Amino acid sequence: MAARVLNVNVGVLGHIDSGKTALARALSTTGSTAAFDRAPQSRARGITLDLGFSCLRTALPPQLGPGPGELQFTLVDCPGHASLIRTIIGGAQIIDLMMLVIDVTKGMQTQSAECLVIGQIACQKMVVVLNKIDLLPEGKRQSAIEKMTKKMQKTLENTKFSGCPIVAVAAKPGGPEAPESENPLGVSELIEVLKSQAYLPSRDPSGHFLMAVDHCFSIKGQGTVMTGTVLSGSVSLGDNVEIPALKVTKKVKSMQMFHTPVTYAMQGDRVGVCVTQFDPKLLERGLICTPDSLHTIHAAIISLKKIQYFRGALQTKAKFHITVGHETVMGRVMFFSPAPADFNEEIQENVFDFEKDYLYQEEYLSKDSVSSEENKENDQAEVQLPKQQWALLEFEKPVTCPKLCLVIGSKLDTDIHANTCRLAFHGVLLQGMEDKNYTETFLPKLKVYKQKHKEGQVERVMDDYSVIGRSLFKKETNIQIFVGLKVKLSTGEDGIIDGGFGQSGKFKIRIPDGLKPDTKMLLTAASKKKSKGGKGDMTKEDESSKNDSAQPVTISLIFKRYVFDTQKKMIQS
Numbered sequence: 280m281a282a283r284v285l286n287v288n289v290g291v292l293g294h295i296d297s298g299k300t301a302l303a304r305a306l307s308t309t310g311s312t313a314a315f316d317r318a319p320q321s322r323a324r325g326i327t328l329d330l331g332f333s334c335l336r337t338a339l340p341p342q343l344g345p346g347p348g349e350l351q352f353t354l355v356d357c358p359g360h361a362s363l364i365r366t367i368i369g370g371a372q373i374i375d376l377m378m379l380v381i382d383v384t385k386g387m388q389t390q391s392a393e394c395l396v397i398g399q400i401a402c403q404k405m406v407v408v409l410n411k412i413d414l415l416p417e418g419k420r421q422s423a424i425e426k427m428t429k430k431m432q433k434t435l436e437n438t439k440f441s442g443c444p445i446v447a448v449a450a451k452p453g454g455p456e457a458p459e460s461e462n463p464l465g466v467s468e469l470i471e472v473l474k475s476q477a478y479l480p481s482r483d484p485s486g487h488f489l490m491a492v493d494h495c496f497s498i499k500g501q502g503t504v505m506t507g508t509v510l511s512g513s514v515s516l517g518d519n520v521e522i523p524a525l526k527v528t529k530k531v532k533s534m535q536m537f538h539t540p541v542t543y544a545m546q547g548d549r550v551g552v553c554v555t556q557f558d559p560k561l562l563e564r565g566l567i568c569t570p571d572s573l574h575t576i577h578a579a580i581i582s583l584k585k586i587q588y589f590r591g592a593l594q595t596k597a598k599f600h601i602t603v604g605h606e607t608v609m610g611r612v613m614f615f616s617p618a619p620a621d622f623n624e625e626i627q628e629n630v631f632d633f634e635k636d637y638l639y640q641e642e643y644l645s646k647d648s649v650s651s652e653e654n655k656e657n658d659q660a661e662v663q664l665p666k667q668q669w670a671l672l673e674f675e676k677p678v679t680c681p682k683l684c685l686v687i688g689s690k691l692d693t694d695i696h697a698n699t700c701r702l703a704f705h706g707v708l709l710q711g712m713e714d715k716n717y718t719e720t721f722l723p724k725l726k727v728y729k730q731k732h733k734e735g736q737v738e739r740v741m742d743d744y745s746v747i748g749r750s751l752f753k754k755e756t757n758i759q760i761f762v763g764l765k766v767k768l769s770t771g772e773d774g775i776i777d778g779g780f781g782q783s784g785k786f787k788i789r790i791p792d793g794l795k796p797d798t799k800m801l802l803t804a805a806s807k808k809k810s811k812g813g814k815g816d817m818t819k820e821d822e823s824s825k826n827d828s829a830q831p832v833t834i835s836l837i838f839k840r841y842v843f844d845t846q847k848k849m850i851q852s
Contacts, residue, residue, distance in 0.1 A: 293380030488512035576711030583706030604680035
């Protein structure tokens, strides 16, 4: 029986020109078809344009179980160029362990910070690699490395990677032009650190097969090979697989893992799948899966969290670049939260409850967004934030993705040279909408409401059980639709809108329990004063008593309206 091979996917992320590709090359023993900037445009521009994959095999370390076997690190070299962040996000979803490569002469840079954010969302463990130590003068090298190590420890202090290993190397001493005979520095130590950090990722061969394809090419006389990483389930020779973006199904003719023929691959494996009669130009990257297991959606409900380094508010109706699974499309967002009474309720993870009512939000609620008026008045007030918030995403073009996949929202049109994090939020897709007419067929089931609060004033008393109100409606409002709604007077009485009064937007309110004597006195006094004032003979005394007199009696009308209710009904609890 062949010795077992455990595969761990290691992402190599960092700022452009920090030496990621050189590091992957120094670590690798076997290059895959996609490795080391093979693409002609990558070589011409000297930067990685796509995910490159290569592998490093080493003996199985003792913490990963007894018996013979090999540990295979699949190195995923992610591009560091800012405009390629879509590719990085796609790559991060298949990573078990991350190497953050830092140019030791420059420290953390904008994209290193973005890579760190992606790592926190998509990855469990990290190793920091301080590269290019050959550029430090030998006499000061050790102290410069120690200084940068301390700086990095401080940066990582409040992240999930606090205390992670930091290793100093020179992947390609002398730079890209140096002769190959120059040996890398610190790489064998780095391999030992990677081995110590390796863990048994949880792999599950059950469920639907789903693979992220990142390269597609043809081999004469064989067919078309799609290489990628198995995200879920497993695949065997002879299985049918679907390319959902093209709506075609193909049979698996042969498979290879790093140039070794295999008959089976499962979640976490890096594999090449060969099919026949398929033009590789049709699919550069994308997903292949068990037939009919993915859905193509036009909109989605996600649970989400704001990324703390993103500056600025997340506004409803704003447009973001939404990365869903491995696709990035433009989408518009609408944020909503539990009803205020349920802010503290524990929410079941990865499930969305359509029976509940949700409160519409103009923006995602966070500590910085809730600096509202009431807060300015009372700095000590502990702002109540909901335990969970959601968003409705409406895509500009449909996306094909698995259920419960990772979603990242970013502002990729921000100037790439600006020193700012472009990743705004991340979350999980809970419910996709496959129907093109989802606004009619699906959204009315989503009970998101806006709380409406209107205020008016009592103009005068009609009798003990009714008053006339004003300033609650515009002149042109159809008051009929408000008839029967409950209102409250600032003096405490409950009333019901009875109908319009005249043509100027005034209305009649019925007070079922009658006006309190104090209220009646107050209103009678106010209307007398009004008629007096009209005669133009107000004395000084009247003026001062007018200022002393109680505030006008206000009328408060509170109701809620569901955002997607086609009849726009007003609801009062």
